Amino acid sequence: MRDIPAFSVSADTLIGFANHLADLAGAAIRPHFRQRLDIEAKGDASPVTIADRAAETAMRQAIEAKYPDHGIYGEEYGHVRPEAPWQWILDPIDGTKSFVTGLPIFGTLIALTFEGQPVLGVIDQPNMRDRWVGALGRATIFNGMATRANPRSDLAKAAVATTSVGLFNAAEAAAFESLRKACWLNRLSGDCIVFGLVASGFVDVVVESRVQPYDYAALVPVVEGAGGVITDWEGRPLDTRNPARVLAAANPALHAAAQAYLSGA
Known part of the structure; x- marks a missing residue:
């Protein structure tokens, strides 16, 4: 597990x-779920609603009131x-497409980084009241109790997930298809929730195409604090300053096995 001396600044206060x-x-989100909302399309054609904006x-x-010197x-x-x-x-609602179609597999992502490195992350599903909290040097907490990723290392027994194969380019789609066939089970959709499920031992591998820092920064401490590994497709650390292709796995052996299918795509 990575560690940096960031939490000399009151870890418990920051986590709280x-x-x-x-x-x-x-x-801010719950009153709008499964209600008829005005849905706008942003520049990248992704949807946004009053719930996204109210939550952010x-x-x-x-944050401005508590930490006015923080970015x-x-x-x-x-x-x-x-x-x-x-x-x-x-990311106030990661999975707005799920949110606007009434599917409870979206979540709020909150990360705190120090000099580009994620040191604290929260994945929160506000309707099911599921919450994962990860912080460097600490075990990931799920709904108040420590949780661990699955220790199995056999890819043939692994469950792999991605938000949508439609987000991959041709080379990425071919690489993911090879990985999917090597795994026991695959699931589509889930957005940030499947990363929480890696931390809780239900999903073993998650693969995402190029996503923004607000899509992945919070996931890093959650996955790592449960014993998992999360990097880009080439195995490099995620530093939150650039978009990245994300690979998360429940343990180092599974991560290495999955990366072998993806590197070079």
Whole structure:
């Protein structure tokens, strides 16, 4: 597990505040779930709703009040103080397509990074009240209790997931198809929730095409704190300053086996 001396700044306080942010986002999101909403298309054709914007606004206001010297990078409202060493990276609803179609497999992502490295992450499903909290040097907590990823190392017995094969280019799709055939079971969709399920021992491998820092920063401490491994497809650490192709696995052996199918794609 990676470790940096970031939590000399009151780890418990920061973790408590991240939980508070998740509570605020959930309170903003729940009234809109399975309601008829106006859905807008952003520049990349992805949907956005009042729930996305209300949740991010609530979190941003709380951060500005508590940590006015920290940076904030959110999917809906962009970046403030990008030069600050501490950055809160927010995705108010990861899986808005699921949200607008009434599927409860979306989540709020909250990350805190220090000089580009994720040190704290929250995956929160506000309707099912499921929450994973990861912090460097600590075990991942799921709904108040420590959780661990699956120790099995046989790819032929592994469950692999991705949000959508339609997000891969031709070479990536071919690589994922080879990996999928090598695994026992594959699931499509799930967005951030499947990364939480890696930490809880139900999913073994997750593969995503090029995603933004707000899509993956929070996932790193959650997966690593449960004993998993999360990198880009070439096995390099994720540093949150650039888009990345993400590979997460329940343990180092599974990660190496899955990466063999993906590297070079």
